[in-house]
Amino acid sequence: MNATAPASHIGTIDPVTNLLLAVDGVTVDFDGFKALNGFSLTLDRGTLRVLIGPNGAGKSTLCDTIIGRVRATSGRVIFKGQDITHLPEHEIVRRGICRKFQTPGVLSGLSVVDNLMIAARRDRRWWCSFRQGVDAEEKARVADILETIGLADRAHIPAGQLAHGEKQWLEIGMVVATRADLLLLDEPTAGMGPAETSQTAALIRRLVGQHTVLVIDHDMSFLEQLDARVTVMHQGQFLKEGSVAAIREDADVAAVYLGRTKEEKHG
Numbered sequence: 683m684n685a686t687a688p689a690s691h692i693g694t695i696d697p698v699t700n701l702l703l704a705v706d707g708v709t710v711d712f713d714g715f716k717a718l719n720g721f722s723l724t725l726d727r728g729t730l731r732v733l734i735g736p737n738g739a740g741k742s743t744l745c746d747t748i749i750g751r752v753r754a755t756s757g758r759v760i761f762k763g764q765d766i767t768h769l770p771e772h773e774i775v776r777r778g779i780c781r782k783f784q785t786p787g788v789l790s791g792l793s794v795v796d797n798l799m800i801a802a803r804r805d806r807r808w809w810c811s812f813r814q815g816v817d818a819e820e821k822a823r824v825a826d827i828l829e830t831i832g833l834a835d836r837a838h839i840p841a842g843q844l845a846h847g848e849k850q851w852l853e854i855g856m857v858v859a860t861r862a863d864l865l866l867l868d869e870p871t872a873g874m875g876p877a878e879t880s881q882t883a884a885l886i887r888r889l890v891g892q893h894t895v896l897v898i899d900h901d902m903s904f905l906e907q908l909d910a911r912v913t914v915m916h917q918g919q920f921l922k923e924g925s926v927a928a929i930r931e932d933a934d935v936a937a938v939y940l941g942r943t944k945e946e947k948h949g
């Protein structure tokens with residue numbers, strides 16, 4: 683068993699380490715209900731982390747807080763050594779965090795490559811993307827991303843004609859195209875079958891190293907294929923952290939996440 687004890691308070695953040703993100707004792711209080719309750723998490727650069735927890739554990743609230751959509755009542759969010767807790771969302775995005783939601787948000791009438799081109803533009807006004815054209819560096823980056831997401835041969839078809847899984851991969855590609863350092867992926871395998879789920883795991887593994895990736899997902903076979911460290915939340919708090927195998931065998935996790943009691947598990 684190598685699931686760890688709850689993380690302690692993070693203390694002083696050293697910006698010269700490999701640390702990219704530190705969520706430090708964050709509480710989010712919605713009129714007396716603590717969706718996050720002193721939650722802490724650290725992510726090193728170029729790593730992959732999976733976040734799981736039963737419904738209502740606070741996973742979405744955590745992502746909302748990191749990206750600045752929900753405000754921490756107390757605690758801090760430190761990104762690249764700087765306190766981003768009170769910055770507006772657009773400023774947090776500008777500093778290098780991008781979130782992909784569960785439902786694909788591609789522009790259906792535009793081609794796959796044009797969706798990526800728009801995401802790749804530093805100037806995010808889409809009409810500028812068309813007016814100013816694209817430079818060679820952007821074209822090369824987008825070609826790379828098309829390869830990474832496995833859609834190079836679909837580049838010129840309208841995004842609306844892609845299969846469900848392909849739309850999800852395009853949206854992951856769009857997140858990558860923003861040049862974000864930290865990618866937040868909320869249920870990237872939603873609605874996918876086993877083959878697409880495996881391809882998504884391979885895609886995400888290709889991103890790790892160049893990017894830091896935080897994935898929220900419930901699908902155990904997907905988690906096994908990602909082979910990442912897993913952090914388990916429960917009732918807005920840190921519960922456990924460990925390998926997929928350790929988390930899978932953990933009696934406390936089974937009790938809260940799989941809905942089984944310790945007695946049932948060992949009985």
Ligand SMILES: Nc1ncnc2c1ncn2[C@@H]1O[C@H](COP(=O)(O)OP(=O)(O)OP(=O)(O)O)[C@@H](O)[C@H]1O
Nearest residue numbers: 712715716717735736737738739740741742743744
């Ligand atoms: N704006 C809000 N006002 C009040 N309560 C909220 C608000 N947003 C979330 N909550 C509550 O906070 C808790 C955590 O919700 P959250 O969506 O973060 O959980 P989750 O782990 O993402 O759950 P799921 O897996 O079901 O998406 C839930 O009980 C939810 O009802």
